Each structure stands twice: as structure tokens, then as C-alpha cells.
Amino acid sequence: MRRFIEQHTFWSIVILLFAVILLWLIFAVWPQWLIEIFGRKKTFVNTLLNGLTLGGLYFLVASGFTLIFGLMRNVNLAHGSMYLLGAYIGYEVADTTGSWFLGLAIAFVVVALSGMLMQTLVFRRMEGDDIRQTLVTIAISIIVADLMLAIWTGTTYQFTPPDWLFGAAQLPVVSTIRSSGDAVYIKYPIYRLAVFFAAVAVGAALWLFLNRTKIGMMIRAGVNDRDMLSASGVNVQLVFVLVFGIGAGLAGFAGVVGGTALSISPGEDVRYLLASLIVVIVGGLGSVPGAAIGALLIGLAEQFGLAYFPTYGVVVTFLIMVIVLAVRPQGLMGSSWSRQ
């Protein structure tokens, strides 16, 4: 932190300035001229929170995607299908047993197992041939999407989260002062806040796992040099299966979390695949911190785009991707892997 400030004094000041302005925007009561420019404060704060929540959800989906790519150079384009599969399985379990958390756990396990199965049965047979692996994942996503449509039809499903996650919380943020002098506080759904904190928790857990455990060390070593890792006596195939399981499981986990926050219907797989693609392109393929930054950026951009210029919301997301590609083709946090 201190070294960063010393090395990039200018950028530190800019970032600090932004943070101060943002905090002021959130906590201060807006003067009239600001309301005239940006509209009501409530819209702004809600959009910000929606963006953060969506970013958290995108991080849950994209972290698995980027983890799998980082180690195996496998672009799993069936990742969106795994998200949707997790959502459906979680829904079925929660519907029959009545326990939302059981649904979450079983979705994680089942999707993780299906990912492990894919790795052992399919991808191991064509190691090092990334284009072919990608084509195979496309084929799998076509089949899975069609079978899911056959089983769960085109109906939209809606989860109910556990009671204590239901309802709205009052935030310590004043939206306006009424003429009577009472302050009006902003309310926000508890569940969505929980989504954001779940994403933070998963991110922290992933960081600890990758940086503080022996298996995490092997995974990081594998990302840097796969051959050397296997030469030093590690069973690389086992590590691959494990990472594929975790990555796929996270997609299933995100399916339940996201399916509860929004809804489950066919076509969601494509939406989350697109989100994962853009998040990891922006953040840098293979980098978990990159996925976090990319997810926040894209989540915020999407929500602000939706709130302030509805028709062109997609364009904002897309522009971010194009700008990042033009300036830094390997992504914000990506290493220059293409040179390897």
C-alpha cells in the first residue's frame, strides 16, 4: 500500500479523490442542483447497490470460469449451462425438501461432480488442443441447454430465500429530508446485500485457498508452469479435476444465489456466459482478482446503463470491453499469457 502510494502518487490522489466524492454522494443529502443533473438520490444509491450486487453475482460465476482457464487453458463455454443447471437443481431440491440451504449445497455438489466428469471423460482426451476443447464445450452447452428445456420447459421459476433473508433493511443513508424535518432513510432488500457479502466471502475463501494452502500452491504453480509442476511429482490430473470441480461448483452455487435474486428461465445461461466472458476479458483471463475487478466494473456499468440510458445499456458494457482490449489486450490484471 505504502509502496504503491510512493510509486504512483498521482494515481493514488485520483483514486482517493474519487473515493471521497463517492462517499459524499452516498452519505450527504443532495443539494438541488445535483438532483437536477442526476435525478433523485434514491435512484443513484439503489443503482449503485444493484450494481454492487450484480457485480458480486458476476464474480461468483466468473471466478470459476477464470480459475478453470488459468490452470487448464480451457475456455469452458458450457459455464453458462452449468449456472442454469445449478439453478434448476437447487430449485428442485429446495422445492421438495423446503430447505433453501440444502438446495444450495446440493447444487454446488452436483454441478461440481458433472464438471469433474467432463474433465475426466472429455477434456483429458484432448489436452493442449484448446480450440478443440472450446468446440467441445460449445457442443455440450447446446445439448445441455436443450435437455434442460425438455425437463424444465420454458417456465420461469422463482425461489424463495429463507425467511430471515427476506424483506428490506433500512440503510444508514439519508435519501431526502422531508419538509417536516424527518430524515427519509433508504431501504434495500436484505437478500441482495447477502448476495454481495456471499461474493466477498467466496472471494476471500478462494484467496485463502489459493494463497495459504498446499493445494492452492500447487494450483498457482500449475498456472505458471504446468509441465514443471508435474515433473516435481504432483499428480497434475488430480489437481485439474479438483479445479474443474470447484470452478463448475461455483457456477452451480451462483445459479442458486442468482436464481433467487432474479429468476430462472431458459436463456439465462447465455446471459451469464456473456457476463463471464466480458468479465474475464476485462479482468484478465486466469486471474481471480481480475475477475473481481471486472465483475464490479461490468455490474456497475450494466446497472447504471440500465438506470440512466436504458436502450444503450449493453453498449456501455461493450464499450468497456473494447477500450480494455485496445489498451490492454491481456485484460486489466492479466499476465501476457499469449507470449508463453
Add this chain to the structure above:
Amino acid sequence: MSKQRWFSTSWSDTGLHPGIIVVAVFLIAYPWFTSDFFTFQIGAYSLILATIALSLMMLAGYGGMISLAQLTAAGLAGYTVAILGENSVGVMGLGWPWWLTVIIAISFAAIFSSFVGAISVRTEGIYTIMITLAIAVAFFFFVRQNYVIFNGFTGFAGVEPPTLFGIYWRNPTPFYYLTLVIAALSLAAVFYISRSTFGLTLQAIRDNPRRMRSLGFNVPFHRIFAYFLSGIIAGTAGVLLVWFNGRISPGSIGVDVVIDILVIAVVGGLRHPIGPFLGAIAFVLLENFAIDLIDRERFNTVIGLAFLLIVLFSPDGMLGLWHRLRNKFRTARENRMAMNGVNQIDPHSQESFDNP
């Protein structure tokens, strides 16, 4: 051997195989002995899809860049025709003359394709797939949300080809010949490009970009120009596609259709321009007649399985399968001949042993 030399032309080094003439005669005579359904829904449709897939094959086979945004380029051309020309929806439809519309549509597709190339050119391999897929999906969502220009979810209907020389071009037989001519021209163009200096440079860049860069070639420019050319082909096919359907909506450029084009190109074979045509015929036949074998609703499962099997067992597609079978037969025959002692007498068959 001598038979081949008679037919060989200056720009072809393999010679015109008698099989090509048979196929050409068959394709020209095709509408005479089939019903309108076969001419229009099978013949013309396969040729249009094949032309779009051909533009993908050109990029992937010669440039090593698998772009999933080719259908999007075609779709943009289709939308341009509907917006600038006439449609029956009442949104846009500026009523410009057809020739101007078509030229603008194709140039839009080419510019769009170059733009896609410019974005993805600094990356390679799977990264290109991801970026072009993201572009295709983003364009789909954009078109679906934008009601001012693209008429959102509904899209446009009532887009008709012009009536020219007293012929209504949407009638099955004239339309079939139109697509046949366009497809043949595109195929010839891709053949020509692949043997031109530009095409050879592109193939060299595909094989070793770093070496070509140090030899002084402008690698990004060659790649972007390849995108430009393939955009022209895709755009032309896109105009035909919107005339064929008479309508265009976000569904026509959705992810499933984008993937269909990729499936066609890969299943047919990415190594040779004829591949997409084989793939398209197989795809359209399956699409129309799978209903007799299985539930029509599960068509995507069949297509996905076919795609999976091809990728797993024959990475070069149907063409690769065919080459492998032919080589197997040839080797078997030559083995037999060698056992009979024919091989020593006829030196020509020796060649096949060296390059199986």
C-alpha cells in the same frame, strides 16, 4: 494423369476434377426435377447458410481466426436492407432503391467485420472465439432492446427482393439460381484468395505470426483485411438470407444461430472451402427431416451430439472423414497391388506410399 491435365486451368494446381463438373451439372439441373420445397427450403437455404459458413471457414482455415461474429455481420446487412429498403412493419423502411440498399448493406457488413477484426486482432486462438462471441451476443441484446432503429423484439417483416427483368426473385427457381450464382462466386473468390499472394501470406501468418512479423509483414493489417473480405461474403449472404426469410428479428441473429453457423463450418470441415457446403447440406437435411426420426423439439440435442461426435472423432469434419476413408481404401488397394507385384511396374502408385 493426362486426363487431369486437359481440365487444368491457370489458377488451379489440382486440376478440375470430373466430379466437379458432375456436381455443377447436378446443381444447375436441380430445380428441374425437384419440388419447390426442395428448391427453396433445402437448396437455396443450404446455399445461403453455406456462404455464411464459408466466410467463417475463410477466416478460420486460412487465417486461424475462429470468428463467431460472421452471422452478426450477415445479420447487420439484413437489418440494413430492412431499414433502408422497404418493410411492412412501419418502423424505418426508408424506401431507398434496392441496388443502393444492397451496396450499403454489404459495405456495412464489411466495415463491421473489419471492426471485429480490429478488436480481436491483437489476440489469438481461444481469445478470438471469446471476443467475437461476446460481440455477437452484445449485438443480439442491443438489437433486442433498441426500438428506434432496429424495432426491438419484433424486428422487421415484409422485406422483399426487387422484381427485375420481369422476374419475381423470391419465386423458388429464380431465387435458387440467384443463391447458386452468389455461392459459386464466393467459393471461386475464396479459392482465388487462398492462392493469391495475400492468401498465402495469411496462411503463413496463421502458421507462424512471429516469423512473418520479423520478415516485415504487417500482421494486423493482413488479418483485418481478411476480416474485411469475409465480411463482404457474409454480408452478401445476409442480404440473401433476409430476402429468403422475408423478415429479420433478434432471433435470426441469436446465439443459437451463431453456433449453428460454427457447427456447419466445423462439421463440414475447416480445411477446404467445400467443407461449409457439405456441412450446410447435412445441417439443413437434418433440420428438415429429423422430425421423422425424433421429436422435432429435440433437434438441438441431435445437432449438438453430431457436433460433439465430429469434434471428438474427426477434428477435420466430414471432409477429414472422407479423406481418411479414401486413404484407407487406397492404401488397402495398393497393398494388394504391391503383393501382386504391380507396384514395381507402375511407378505412379509408389507416390501414394510416400504421401498417404
